[in-house]
Amino acid sequence: MVKVSNLTKSFGDNLVLDDISLDVKTGENAVVFGRSGTGKSVLLKCIVKLLIPDAGEILVDGKNVHSLKEKDLNELRKEIGFLFQGSALYDSMSVKENLEFPLIRNKKEMSSEERDEKIKQVLKAVDLENVIDKMPDELSGGMKKRIGLARTIITEPKLILYDEPTTGLDPITVKEISELIKELQKDLNVTSIIVTHDLLCAQIISDRAIVLNEGKIIYDGGLENLTKSDDKFLKDFFTNEYSR
Amino acid sequence: MKNNTKEKKPIPFSPTVTSFFEIVAGLTIFSLGFFKEVFSPPYEFAEIKKHIDELGIKTLPIVTVTGFIIGLVLAMQSQPVMSRFGAESFLPSMVALSVVRELGPVLTALIFAGRVSSGIGAELSSMRVTEQIDAMEVSAVHPYRYLVVTRILACTLILPILTLYVNFLAIIGGFIAISLSQGITFHQYIDAVFRSLQFSDLIPGLAKTFVFGFIVGAVGAYKGYNATNGTVGVGRASTSAVVMASLLILITDMVLVKITVIIWSQ
Numbered sequence: 190m191v192k193v194s195n196l197t198k199s200f201g202d203n204l205v206l207d208d209i210s211l212d213v214k215t216g217e218n219a220v221v222f223g224r225s226g227t228g229k230s231v232l233l234k235c236i237v238k239l240l241i242p243d244a245g246e247i248l249v250d251g252k253n254v255h256s257l258k259e260k261d262l263n264e265l266r267k268e269i270g271f272l273f274q275g276s277a278l279y280d281s282m283s284v285k286e287n288l289e290f291p292l293i294r295n296k297k298e299m300s301s302e303e304r305d306e307k308i309k310q311v312l313k314a315v316d317l318e319n320v321i322d323k324m325p326d327e328l329s330g331g332m333k334k335r336i337g338l339a340r341t342i343i344t345e346p347k348l349i350l351y352d353e354p355t356t357g358l359d360p361i362t363v364k365e366i367s368e369l370i371k372e373l374q375k376d377l378n379v380t381s382i383i384v385t386h387d388l389l390c391a392q393i394i395s396d397r398a399i400v401l402n403e404g405k406i407i408y409d410g411g412l413e414n415l416t417k418s419d420d421k422f423l424k425d426f427f428t429n430e431y432s433r
Numbered sequence: 434m435k436n437n438t439k440e441k442k443p444i445p446f447s448p449t450v451t452s453f454f455e456i457v458a459g460l461t462i463f464s465l466g467f468f469k470e471v472f473s474p475p476y477e478f479a480e481i482k483k484h485i486d487e488l489g490i491k492t493l494p495i496v497t498v499t500g501f502i503i504g505l506v507l508a509m510q511s512q513p514v515m516s517r518f519g520a521e522s523f524l525p526s527m528v529a530l531s532v533v534r535e536l537g538p539v540l541t542a543l544i545f546a547g548r549v550s551s552g553i554g555a556e557l558s559s560m561r562v563t564e565q566i567d568a569m570e571v572s573a574v575h576p577y578r579y580l581v582v583t584r585i586l587a588c589t590l591i592l593p594i595l596t597l598y599v600n601f602l603a604i605i606g607g608f609i610a611i612s613l614s615q616g617i618t619f620h621q622y623i624d625a626v627f628r629s630l631q632f633s634d635l636i637p638g639l640a641k642t643f644v645f646g647f648i649v650g651a652v653g654a655y656k657g658y659n660a661t662n663g664t665v666g667v668g669r670a671s672t673s674a675v676v677m678a679s680l681l682i683l684i685t686d687m688v689l690v691k692i693t694v695i696i697w698s699q
Contacts, residue, residue: 280565291574
């Protein structure tokens with residue numbers, strides 16, 4: 190589903206991603222770990238062409254993202270969902286309008302009644318049916334994440350990219366949101382790449398763990414082996430994560 | 434003795450000059466994008482209408498007060514000077530011509546810039562730093578077309594209407610000042626105003642408001658759309674949008690006045 194080959198990205202003199210390659214298969218849930226500033230979010234943004242890499246190739250569903258024309262890129266983006274770290278809800282729109290926005294533009298064949306039905310359906314999925322007319326600033330952090338998730342899945346994408354979906358939330362909400370993501374993935378059969386620091390979230394969601402350090406992939410495999418690794422960096426990183 | 438002097442690369446311009454040219458080039462490219470995107474579907478008519486309504490309502494109270502005061506103060510200030518030359522009867526014409534040709538368009542544009550350019554700058558920069566613009570782009574919506582084109586178009590269309598309204602109020606303001614001091618009737622005043630005003634006075638004044646409206650929208654959107662540095666960037670985008678838009682309005686006015694003088698004098 191996603192094939193990244195020899196991806197390099199730097200900002201000025203700061204080399205963030207250094208010749209990394211990875212292959213995420215259809216239906217797989219890959220969790221990307223790494224210290225802050227190691228290029229995890231940059232990787233996600235390169236996959237949807239929010240950032241242009243210095244070198245390398247990214248194929249999504251067999252299409253080279255960075256050589257597509259605008260129209261074809263937008264067609265591809267309709268198949269991709271992106272949950273931003275801060276949810277990125279449109280703050281001038283109500284919850285309903287936020288959810289309606291991608292449907293009006295990307296699912297033009299849907300009637301107004303069908304759209305309303307779909308909105309109710311995703312709100313039920315994230316267990317927030319009662320906030321449909323609220324504005325984003327009236328919602329709590331956890332609620333925003335859930336609505337962000339609802340907006341991400343409303344167009345039924347084949348691939349979902351999660352940028353720290355549980356950051357800043359309490360452990361109970363982390364568990365709830367992680368279980369929700371897992372449940373949605375099971376129901377919709379999507380491929381996911383999840384960037385997180387959160388081991389609890391990763392344990393619930395992941396099929397595979399990838400660790401980035403200093404711009405390179407230093408681990409790619411199962412989560413169980415990762416937490417038992419003898420590698421000094423991995424040991425330090427995950428011991429600190431656990432002890433928080 | 435060891436020479437520690439490092440060989441420095443020559444810098445052709447100071448950072449301020451370089452930054453100035455970067456802004457000019459950036460704003461030009463950004464604004465030219467409008468002409469490319471404005472004709473590309475999908476057309477966001479609902480968004481344009483929403484912005485026109487919002488911008489109109491937002492600026493209406495302040496331009497109402499300003500318009501009225503411009504005419505009033507202009508008449509009050511000019512009266513002693515005009516009477517010194519025995520030209521008091523030209524006062525209605527002087528007020529009308531000054532307002533319609535220059536004061537109305539420029540002052541409305543400056544007020545509009547202060548109110549709207551900063552608003553657009555703040556709104557878009559806040560959307561930029563909270564990744565709302567990225568979210569839009571990822572959901573296959575062209576953010577420039579949806580956010581920028583609609584706002585620039587709304588500004589370009591609403592400013593001429595606001596200017597006509599300000600011109601009207603300023604002429605009424607002028608009447609009140611002149612009628613209080615000279616006892617002139619409304620009929621006499623309007624008659625004098627319309628005898629002096631020609632079509633060639635109204636058109637250049639109104640035409641340049643389209644350009645001013647474009648500047649206000651484009652500068653506000655440029656500053657907001659390209660904001661960086663989090664919340665600090667939001668404040669910076671908002672204030673620098675007002676300064677840059679006001680400056681550009683005045684510079685453009687100078688150029689446009691010269692052009693209209695050349696065109697209409699032929």
